[in-house]
Amino acid sequence: MTPTPHSGTSVTFSLNGESRTMEVRPWTILLDLLRQDVGLTGTKKGCDHGQCGACTILIDGQRIYSCLQLAIMQDGKDIVTIEGLASNGELHALQQAFIDHDAFQCGYCTPGQICSGVALIAEGHAGSRQEIREFMSGNLCRCGAYPNIVDAIADVAARFPGAHHGAKP
Amino acid sequence: MLTNDLHVGSPRSRIDGPAKVTGQATYAAEFTAPNLAYGYVVGSSVAKGVIAGIDVAAAEAVVGVIKIYTHQNRPRTAWFSSSYQDQVGPPGKPFRPLYDDAILYSGQPIVLVVAQTFEIARHAASLVRIQYDLHPHETDLEAARHDSYEPPSKRFGMAPPAARGDAVQAFSDSTLRVSQEYSIAAEYHNPMEPHATTVVWHGDDTITVHDKTQGVLNSQAYVASVFGLSKKAVRVISPFVGGGFGSGLRPQYQLFLAVMASLELKQSVRVELTREQMFSHIHRAQTVNVLSLGAEKNGRLNSVQHHAVSATSRFEDHQEVVVSWSGLLYKVENASFQQDLAKLDIYTPGDMRAPGAPLGMFALESAMDELATAADIDPLDLRLENYVDTDQNTGKILTSKELRACYRKGAERFGWSKRNPVPGSMREGRELIGWGMASGIWEAYMFKTSARVTLGPDGKLEIACATSDIGTGTYTILAQIGADAFGLSMDDVTVRLGDSSLPAAPVQGGSWTAASAGSAVMAACNTLQEKLLSAASRMPDSPMAKAKLDDILCASGRMALKSEPSKSIALADIVSASADRSISAEETVKPSLLKYLQYSSFAHSAVFAEVRIDEELGVIRVTRIVSAVAAGRILNPKTARSQIIGGVVWGVGMALHEEAMTDHNLGRIMNRSLAEYHVPVNADIHDIDVIFVDETDTKASPIGVKGLGEIGIVGTAAAIANAVHHATGKRIRSLPITIDKLLG
Helix, strand or coil, X not given: CCCCCCCCEEEEEEECCEEEEEEEXXXXXXXXXXXXXXXXXXXXXXXXXXXXXXXXXXXXXXXXXXXXXXXXXXXXXXXXXHHHCCEXXXXXXXXXXXXXXXXXXXXXXXXXXXXXXXXXXXXXXXXXXXXXXXXXXXXXCCCCCHHHHHHHHHHHHHHCCCHHHCCCC | CCCCCCCCCCCCCCCCHHHHHCCCCCCHHHCCXXXXXXXXXXXXXXXXXXXXXXXXXXXXXXXXXXXXXXXCCCCCCCCCHHHHCCCCCCCECCCCCCCCCEECCCCCEEEEEEECCHHHHHHHHHHCEEEEEECXXXXXXXXXXXXXXXXXXXXXXXXXXXXXXXXXXXXXXCCEEEEEEXXXXXXCCCCCCCCEEEEEECCCCCEEEEECCCCHHHXXXXXXXXXXXXXXXXXXXXXXXXXXXXXXCCCCHXXXXXXXXXXXXXXXXXXXXXXXXHHCCCCECCEEEEEEEEECCCCCEEEEEEEEEEEECXXXXXXXXXXXXXXCCCCCCEEEEEEEEEECCCCCCCCCCCCCHHHHHHHHHHHHHXXXXXXXXXXXXXXXXXXXXXXXXXXXXXXXXXXXXXXXXXXXXXXXXXXXXXXXXXXXXXXXXXXXXXXXXXXXCCCCEEEEEEECCCCCEEEECCCCCCCCCHHHHHHHHHHHHHCCCHHHEEEECCXXXXXXXXXXXXXXXXXXXXXXXXXXXXXXXXXXXXXXXXXXXXXXXXXXXXXXXXXXXXXXXXXXXXXXXXXXXXXXXXXXXXXXXXXXXCCCHHXXXXXXXXXXXXXXXXXXXXXXXXXXXXXXXXXXXXXXXXCCHHHHHHHHXXXXXXXXXXXXXXXXXXXXXXXXXXXXXXXXXXXXXXXXXXXXXXXXXXXXCCCCCCCCECCCCCHHHHCHHHHHHHHHHHHHCCCCCEECCCHHHHHC
16 A cells, blocks of 8 residues: 555544544554654554564553554544553552552553553453463563562552452552 | 651662653654654665665655665765764774665665655655675674684773683693583664654754664764764753663664754654664674683682684674683683684674673583582582682782672572482472572773752752663662752652763763762762852851861751751752852762772672473473672662663573574574564563672772672573573573473
């Protein structure tokens, strides 16, 4: 497909709680839409091929690699990025736990790790350290903060046992 | 009441944490500008030859393409290759992107497509057609190592030590002899953030460059030199770096390409590399060691001979400290060293976490394990038997060395005494259990660094230094030092880093930033205290009127007399009473030559590893690591522990996963992605226990710090390899230890 000028297709979705209607071209990747067109650069590009997890966001509560989603597919979706996790200036429990447990160093994989962790807890797959390790293995951390990431997620999962039934930590 | 809980030495959360967990920390490709153009790189698909033709017609026809750069139309840049030299490059002629028609390695950038959007640039790049005249290439170190050579020009500080005694004779006279070859695959840094540069064109012949770099001043000097600009016209700002590990020490080619396009187009330009392109530049050199140990029956060493051959490019002689460690770590009177290079048609390798050390130490510490087996001595006892308290390579005194305590505390925590020495003797179900250990060592450096501290009228402190924080925790430790100097809370200190307009610092690498920038901030704080006291003494009815620096203390944001703590003045009031709106001090620290001539300084570690190996499938899991570290003063145990954990994870990757695989017929790396070039994932990492051994060092640096970024990786791969031997009885001497090697 040649990206010649294209008027775009109208897509309406919720982004961090706000309804947005955007004209998107058929070849635009959701990750690029977020980073370039919307200016929400908290969602990171690490590989663009679904191999590193840095671009993980929440779509309808599910953790999704945004580099593998076309923007045009998002009509009617509820999208939450790292910028939408804190509410009223208060960090999400997992954001705070990442700080408390030093679960990052350079910070580049961190938004994806946190989004992934939030969904993981909601999925009910944060029952043990082994389970967290396994289910967080789609999010690479080259700084090697893995043990601290597990600590942070285990901490929040233990403090908010109802989270996987839909209660917001 | 005045209280002064010290921040230095206490666990403190990262002050850049809130920015990083909310997505507000801004990395190189995330800065933007009006009318920003996007560059996309096309790389060579062959390893050696000449560009016979480039057809850009189809690409140029794409609406939205602004310009396509090749060697035929690139704007004029510096003529001499020396103008492309950077602060840390090795001897040789640095790579010049788009310079001429010569292909030097597969993946070499040869076309830059600049377009109005990223998608248009990417699409147009796919339409560029290139013809090559192929020349025969060589990318196989096994073939090229027979033409290896001693680099005629040594990279600064990288020459191996002089030989001592007669290592050859002592080896042949020895009762016990180990002589083996140990190799390590080429590894790629793969920081999570791909290399990127955003150049903001201001319209007045000045540019602001947001570069993924570990040294904003290095990038600034490079850009000024290559493009003939004054440094004033180039400001480099990179407050956050998404992982470096050495990959951002030297300027990478996206910096050149983005600045080139921006200056010519008079427009802001961003060039961001793809993950695949992250395999087209710096990497850890593939290295082969031949290491020979000769010892008495009791394990005492007589002779060490260490010969390493590392790959380098055709155009530069990259060198690291690979072999020196073998003459340093254990007591041995006869030692010889050789560190050679072999030229391949590849990009120049470069520094990667603890450059050289884990390469050479994998050989030494594997050989020591083999010697322990030959001597029927516990591997830990063998190290203690050969313990040494001086730097035998130079004859200098060590500033401190608590390695013995690392061995003791690490062994205790690990439960080493319960180890059955017989390989294959420990098992659980279908898993063989192996316990191995190794030592680690890294030189403690300190380099000339400046810092400025400023106290504002609100009594809050700002610290400024050009150094980076690549995830090391630099922001936080500098804030701790500044907060302690004035008795402030962490919230009252802001730290500005990664900006070429700030006081000068070297590139962030080699574990020297904490010692260097930390000492600079400390020195600047001392001067600022003097200035504040001077200002306070001039205030009306000042209790400090006659006070000397030794007479006062700063706590809870106030300056007080030690003798009468109730007589105090708020720091904010001192600043407000002064003529200026703030009081500031800048200082520069540098290593003492006198001290350098007399002393050597190293961080040490003892690493204990447990592996569990599925006997039938050969799957290896590293289930436990204890890393006991002696590295002088620990400024922040929380971020320090993370540094060591990170290094250990890198050691696991080196031991079991990381390997760039080249198809030598094509001269091209085949696994250029994170799906095929394996780095450890969360499930690969189990328990990592970090111990910091008390070590007081008054000479390594003014603040007693030795640095932590490297020491975590150094001994880890060897400890794991030794554990694999203990589990299986198989000695794998080439890293990574993959299943095929174990079952083969």
